[in-house]
Amino acid sequence: MHTPTIPLDARRRHHLKQALSERTHDLLIIGGGVTGAGIALEAAARGLRVALVEKGDFASGTSSRSTKLIHGGLRYLKQLDLGLVREVGRERAILYRLAPHLIRPEKMLLPIVKGGSLGRWSTMLALTAYDLLAGVPRAHRKRMLRKKAVLQEEPLLPAARLKGGASYYEYRTDDARLTLALIKTATAYGAICLNYLKAHSFIHEGSRTTGVVCTDQLSREQVEIKAHVLVNATGPWVDELRRLEHSLTGKRLFLSKGAHLVFAHRHFPVRHALYFDLGDGRMMFAIPRQDKTYVGTTDTPWPHSADAVCITTDDVQYILEGIRHMFPELHLTEKQVESSWVGLRPLIYEEGKEASEMSRKDEIFLLPSGLISIAGGKLTGYRPMARRVMKRVVQHLRKVGGQGARAARTDRIPLDGGPFADERDFQAFARTLTEKCRALDCPEHTAQRLATTWGRHAMALVEAVAARRHDTLLEAEVVFTIEHELACTPLDYFDRRTAKLYFDMPAVLREREAVEALFAERLNWDTDTRQRHHKQLEDAIAEARLQRLHATQAPPA
Ligand code: FAD
Numbered sequence: 001m002h003t004p005t006i007p008l009d010a011r012r013r014h015h016l017k018q019a020l021s022e023r024t025h026d027l028l029i030i031g032g033g034v035t036g037a038g039i040a041l042e043a044a045a046r047g048l049r050v051a052l053v054e055k056g057d058f059a060s061g062t063s064s065r066s067t068k069l070i071h072g073g074l075r076y077l078k079q080l081d082l083g084l085v086r087e088v089g090r091e092r093a094i095l096y097r098l099a100p101h102l103i104r105p106e107k108m109l110l111p112i113v114k115g116g117s118l119g120r121w122s123t124m125l126a127l128t129a130y131d132l133l134a135g136v137p138r139a140h141r142k143r144m145l146r147k148k149a150v151l152q153e154e155p156l157l158p159a160a161r162l163k164g165g166a167s168y169y170e171y172r173t174d175d176a177r178l179t180l181a182l183i184k185t186a187t188a189y190g191a192i193c194l195n196y197l198k199a200h201s202f203i204h205e206g207s208r209t210t211g212v213v214c215t216d217q218l219s220r221e222q223v224e225i226k227a228h229v230l231v232n233a234t235g236p237w238v239d240e241l242r243r244l245e246h247s248l249t250g251k252r253l254f255l256s257k258g259a260h261l262v263f264a265h266r267h268f269p270v271r272h273a274l275y276f277d278l279g280d281g282r283m284m285f286a287i288p289r290q291d292k293t294y295v296g297t298t299d300t301p302w303p304h305s306a307d308a309v310c311i312t313t314d315d316v317q318y319i320l321e322g323i324r325h326m327f328p329e330l331h332l333t334e335k336q337v338e339s340s341w342v343g344l345r346p347l348i349y350e351e352g353k354e355a356s357e358m359s360r361k362d363e364i365f366l367l368p369s370g371l372i373s374i375a376g377g378k379l380t381g382y383r384p385m386a387r388r389v390m391k392r393v394v395q396h397l398r399k400v401g402g403q404g405a406r407a408a409r410t411d412r413i414p415l416d417g418g419p420f421a422d423e424r425d426f427q428a429f430a431r432t433l434t435e436k437c438r439a440l441d442c443p444e445h446t447a448q449r450l451a452t453t454w455g456r457h458a459m460a461l462v463e464a465v466a467a468r469r470h471d472t473l474l475e476a477e478v479v480f481t482i483e484h485e486l487a488c489t490p491l492d493y494f495d496r497r498t499a500k501l502y503f504d505m506p507a508v509l510r511e512r513e514a515v516e517a518l519f520a521e522r523l524n525w526d527t528d529t530r531q532r533h534h535k536q537l538e539d540a541i542a543e544a545r546l547q548r549l550h551a552t553q554a555p556p557a
Contacts, residue, residue, distance in 0.1 A: 028227035033063035036233035037182035038382030044189035055198035065343020089134020101455035140169035260296030417455020
């Protein structure tokens with residue numbers, strides 16, 4: 001891998017804008033979620049000249065709002081989509097190899113209860129089929145457990161209703177960090193990616209779409225970007241862009257909202273991640289992470305603008321009831337919620353189906369003008385999606401006389417923060433980092449957080465503090481995200497760069513002033529700009545802490 005020609009430095013956005021506008025790219029991707037970022041890497045690795053624009057921060061759409069699991073595809077088994085189970089199973093193993101710092105195995109407990117929709121035999125059959133189809137490694141295969149063993153593993157479960165259970169493995173990730181790692185890796189292969197650049201109109205030459213006009217959301221400057229092929233990878237906004245191209249015909253998106261709540265682990269002290277039955281045919285996850293437990297999700301239609309998505313009283317009540325159903329002893333209420341997030345699944349509409357029944361498959365929409373749109377899918381499947389899109393891109397490039405693409409093996413390109421040979425290599429790195437952190441009086445969990453956020457870059461952060469190039473680790477982190485990860489606002493740092501907004505709200509409240517000061521100083525902000533970003537962060541904190549809970553019917557934008 002190479003170092004990016006133009007660094008992802010928020011102080012040098014003008015260089016990136018210039019590079020975007022001064023030439024015709026082979027491919028322009030609109031949307032910097034996991035789908036767009038995955039396509040950027042796939043195309044850049046094949047030698048194409050790639051540009052990507054994102055209207056907010058990278059991953060600020062659905063790709064920072066998921067359940068944060070690299071699924072093995074168990075739910076597709078229920079829909080009898082065996083091909084998909086095989087595909088995601090294979091992908092999961094590849095991603096773990098490419099980025100073990102970002103993708104961590106997580107043992108899941110699946111309790112079987114009286115009156116639940118899971119039975120012992122059906123669960124055993126499903127998990128056995130899943131192990132085989134998804135090619136699950138031996139150490140991570142399912143184990144059926146008797147009631148006593150389940151209770152030993154998880155004493156919080158309701159003993160009177162419990163019949164037994166099973167354990168299996170999922171892989172946990174940080175969705176936004178995965179997206180950023182893809183953006184950074186694509187950049188190292190020559191892609192030019194910029195956040196806060198909103199595409200708002202298309203440029204045409206004859207009947208062909210040849211570019212977009214964007215507005216820089218930070219400076220209000222307009223930028224024209226031209227390309228031989230354009231891909232619309234805007235997730236929940238895909239139809240909005242198709243509409244802009246006057247092409248919203250045929251299949252459409254169906255937006256389904258999913259919310260998650262975060263509790264201090266001491267209030268929800270599960271020992272393992274759990275995938276549990278709600279008794280109504282739906283399932284819920286409860287996943288311990290750092291010193292928190294997060295729970296979700298809901299699955300309800302969102303007929304409003306994708307920009308207006310918000311968590312409602314109904315969402316909170318649904319999750320709390322789900323917790324009460326499986327953990328009646330806990331008595332959790334809204335008061336114990338430390339943080340929350342909500343996102344939209346960009347599903348492909350299927351007549352007569354409930355949101356939770358609709359397929360999670362991706363779909364490509366082609367326009368005669370050349371615009372390629374992609375929506376649906378999962379984090380887990382970003383690579384196969386990118387490859388399917390690349391086939392169309394290459395076909396179109398041929399038609400318009402653009403350059404050909406060489407072969408590329410993105411299954412062999414370690415993601416930013418690596419490379420790690422395997423799990424042992426990552427563990428050895430994490431141990432060395434822990435030692436270095438200890439010398440700075442930082443606790444072990446800080447070393448863990450750094451290693452699983454930045455991989456090998458974490459060492460440079462710790463060494464910078466040891467060498468007194470930075471006064472604190474916080475300063476080293478913030479400066480790194482500004483200078484190497486295009487963090488443009490304090491919210492970028494707390495949300496998409498570190499997920500502290502969700503998993504360490506006390507740190508956000510403690511650190512926000514210092515972080516705002518660092519951004520203001522590094523990015524030369526005037527008082528108005530500083531106040532604007534201060535308010536943006538305050539709003540995000542209030543929203544996450546449920547201080548602005550919306551009524552049942554959320555207002556359309
Ligand atoms: P997005 O991440 O939304 O990216 C689209 C981007 O386009 C946005 O950042 C947006 O700002 C940008 N954009 C929009 N309009 C413009 C414009 N005009 N100009 C420039 N940029 C624009 N998948 C899993 O694999 N595992 C899970 O555990 C999982 N859990 C989920 C739980 C929930 C509640 C939800 C909602 C989804 C979950 N998913 C999960 C699915 C997964 O998160 C999504 O499939 C994936 O993140 C979609 O990525 P995307 O890039 O297509 O969309």
